[in-house]
Every structure is written in C-alpha cells, then in structure tokens.
Amino acid sequence: MHADQQPQETFQAHRDLLFSVAYRILGTAADAEDAVQDAWLKWSGADRSRVADHRAYLVRIVSNLALDRLRSARVRRESYVGPWLPEPILTSSDAAEDVAAAESVSMALLVVLETLSPLERAVFVLREVFGFSHAEIAEAVSRSEESVRQAAHRARGHVRARRPRFHADRARQRQVTERFLAAASGGDLNTLLELLAPDVTVWTDGGGKVHQAMRPVTGAAPVATWFATLGRRPYQGVEFDAMTIEFVEVNGGPGIVFTGAGRVIATMVLDVDEQGRIATIRSIANPDKLGAVAARTVHPVKPAR
Template sequence: MGRVTGDTTGLTEAFETYRGLLFSVAYRMLGSVADAEDIVQDAWLRWSGADRTGVEDPRAYLVRTVTNTAIDRLRTVRSRRESYVGPWLPEPVLTSPDVADDVELADSVSLAMLVVLETLSPLERAVFVLREVFGFSHAEIADALDRSEASVRQVAVRARRHVTERRTRFTADRVEQRRVTEEFLSATLGGDIERLLSVLAPDVVLVPDGGGKRLAPRRPLTGAEVARFLIGIGQRPYDGVAPEDMTVEITDVNGAPGVVIRGGDTVLSAMTAEIADGRVHTLHLVANPDKLESIVEHRVLSFGHWAAEG
C-alpha cells in the first residue's frame, strides 16, 4: 500500500492527519476503545522510529501498520473474552451528527454490527472493514496484508456473505429512531409496563454487559422479561446511586440515538436500540464501568476525528 523511502518533514503533521482514520479502523477491528487507542499509539511509535525516507503514501503505510497490529491483538483478546462474565459487548462511543447522518457509516459503527464482526476471523474482519467501510481496493488490501489480490477477493466475498446472513438491517430513519427511543424511555422512567410493552416488539431481545462489575443479567433477556427488568432497574438504587440522583439523556451512541444514564461524575450505563416499524427489536446495554470511560470523558467519534468535546 505504500513503501518506506526518506523524507522526515512533517512527521507529526502527517500522523495527526490520519489519527482519526487509524482509530476508526482499529475500533471497528477490535470493538474496544482502549485497545484501539493502544494500537494507534503503537503506530505512532513505529512511525516516529521508522526509516521513513520518502514514504510515498503515509496513509497506506499507517493503515497497514494499524491493521496488522489489530489482527495480532484480536488473536490474543479472544481467549480473554471466552472467560468474560456474562455476554460480551463492544465498548460504546459517543458519535457526532455527521456519523448518524450517513446511514452506511452509522451502521458500520453500530453495536449490532460490531457484535456481528466478532464472529469473523481476524483476517475476514480486516478485509471487511477495509473494503466495506473504508473503500480500500482489493489490491491495496492485498498489499497491506501481504496476500494475493485473488485471495483477498475470496475473503471479501466470504466475509460479506457472513455479515449479510447475520446482520438484521432495520430501516427506521433518524426521526423515527429518536421518536421511538423517547417513547421507550418515557415508559421506562414512568414505570408504565403496559406502555413499555407496546413499544417493545414481542420478540425483543436485551443483551446486557455488566462484565461482573455491575449488576446486570448474565444472559440475554427476551420478550416480557425485558420490560420487567427495565421497569425494575428504574425504580431502585443502582450501583449505590438512588433513582432521584440519576440523570438520563438521549444522545448519539454508535451512530444512533441512545440512552446514557449518569450518576454524579460517573456513567452507569449506555444503551442502544435497533428499531423497526415503530418498535424496539434489540437492546444492547453496557454497564461495565471499564467500557464507559470514553463516555465519562465526553469523547466523540466523528468523520476522521476522535477527541473530547469542547
């Protein structure tokens, strides 16, 4: 994708130009903010210490570095996730309106999509992310991964088919997503189980991730038990925070309207919903405090940018 030759001018500027892109690739590869940031930092160390004499394409060189490091990291974290307490979900991130306004971009960063990407092999995930999300050519990907273009095409077809088979696409537009999320939240906070049931699809699924560090079911919930669980947690203290001391807001999380619950200076949980036909079909609830640090810090992912707000 790029060859290392000699000009050291603009070392920092060149890296900073692509930092947001590098984080975006690494985050979609790993579903972890902390791991993605570690990999971007590692890329900086390699970039600053490499023989860059005349690197013709810094973007290609840096994406190659990040992608291959992410593949190696995926192979090591998967064994760790096998011993995870309860369902494992990716780390949620706050996203800016420019992400939500682009349907394909928003879908690529959704928690539901990241969950599906977890079922791919590291190689399949890399090819899918680079090809389908960032539009790299098969030839560029082949160069990045040191594989033949023909083999990359085969992997791309296999990965795309796998994702298509497992990724349910919900068609609600942003206005509908916001309306249903507000209705869902109002019913939950009001303790109105009948109203809540009316906004939840009969086969609704809630996937909770407390990681054994905060109270959360250790299996997915379905149907009416989702409503009972949500009403219950809204009426009693959670992690030492009384309901009256909680603040609840609807904000963009992973490319769609989501719900963030705060208690004092911390974030208690973040939740996203998949919506169709005026109802919630899937909920992803992340309460593991280790996965909420970027939201605590008000860091936002946008086109090519990743930083704290304001």
C-alpha cells in the same frame, strides 16, 4: 517543510482515520487507542523517505497492530463473564450524508463482526467501510490478493446473513428511545408492551464487575416487566432520581448515557424494527468499557480519507 519531515503533523492528520479502522477491527476503544499509539511509535521511527503514500502506509501499520491485538483479545473474550458487547463511543455525524458510515460503527454491526475470523473482519472493514482495493488490503495485511478476495467474499456473505434487515431513520429511533425511557422510569407497563417487539432481546454487559443479566432476556412480557421497575430501585448504589440521563449519539445512532455519583454508570442503545417497535436493547455497564464515554471524546463516523 515537506510532510515527511513533519511526522507528527502527518500522523495527526490521519489519526481519526486510524482510530476508526482500529476500532472497527477491535470493537474496543481502549485497544484501538493503544493500536494507534503503537502505530505512532512505528511511524515516528520509520524511514519515511521511501514512503510514497503516507495514508496507505499508516493504515497498513495500524491494521496489522489491530489484527495482532484482536487475535489475543479473542482468547480473553471466550472467558468473559456474561455477554460481551463492543465498547461504546460517542460519535458525530450528518444524518443525511453519513447513514452508511453510521451503520458501519453501530453496535448491531460490531456484534456481527465479532463472529468473523480476525482476517475476515479486517478485510471487511478495510474493503466495505473504507473502500480500499483488494490489492491495497493484501499489502496491508500481508496476504495474497486472492486470499483477500476470498476472505472478503466470506465476510460479505456472513455479514449479509446476520446484519439487521431494517434501519430506522434517526428521528424515529430517537422518538422511540425517549418514549421507552419515559415509560420505564414511570413504570408504565402498557406503554412498554406497546413499544416492544414480541421477540425483543435485551443484552447487558457488566463483565462480572457490576450486576447485570448473565444471559439475554427475550420476549416483550419479561422485558417490559423488568424495565417497568427501573425507576423504583437504585442501580449500582445510585437512586434513579439521582441519575443524570442524556440522549446522545452513541455508535452512530441515538443512545442513552446514565451518569451518577460522579461517574458514567451505563450506556444503552435500542434498535427499532420496520414496525417502529424495539427489537434489541444493548446496555453496557462494565466500568472498564465506559472510559471513552466518560472522557467525552467525540469521534466522527466518517473520518476524512
């Protein structure tokens, strides 16, 4: 039976790609899943006999749906309580082959993409991450090829100016992450100060649902002092000793998942600078953003084209 007579099989074959596109445009797994589900409804009801390239057609559908969702999400995020961080996802990748793909789904890059306009973000994702041509993107987002070229140029310059200049190798990042957690849980202030960059910044996202810092915390001394008490106080009603702490791949790199009392409590991702010191810590504890991690769904950072 031809693929266009099997809409579900064709859709499933491209599902990872569609989620990857939608997630990078939206920054939230829940909205990306909704966009993929809406794409299925459009695809299943479409006249597929006239579709020559199923993959391009599906990407066009999900890109437009994600763009529509992003425009409304931007308004909601303006009134978000405290810092807004992307929704974390569990990922799997081959570190030797997927460095660029892993970086494209990193918290660091997704935070930068939040500063682009919805069109610039969609164009950047489709062009720089998935390698679509300007002509293909123009058709996908219903714009002229020239306007897509201009948006791509603006987005590239913006991202280049703001993305981290250095990417630590995975083994080094994992080692630093493990040392940091050991020092924090043991209240080892000296080791924490040694591990932290002088201008380290901590971003915590509780969304007003759980207690988190309402503004970023900056500087080695205050950050070290804050984390040195981690093992001595309960968090969200759970004693530190009663938590399960896992080192897993979060958004393309080493991360930490804290669970306790039958739920995911928080995720944490650390960025390391060229001196091997921790430059940024991002912790997400808003329970509305932990569904994808709690579901244990693992997404490839480099879905098949």
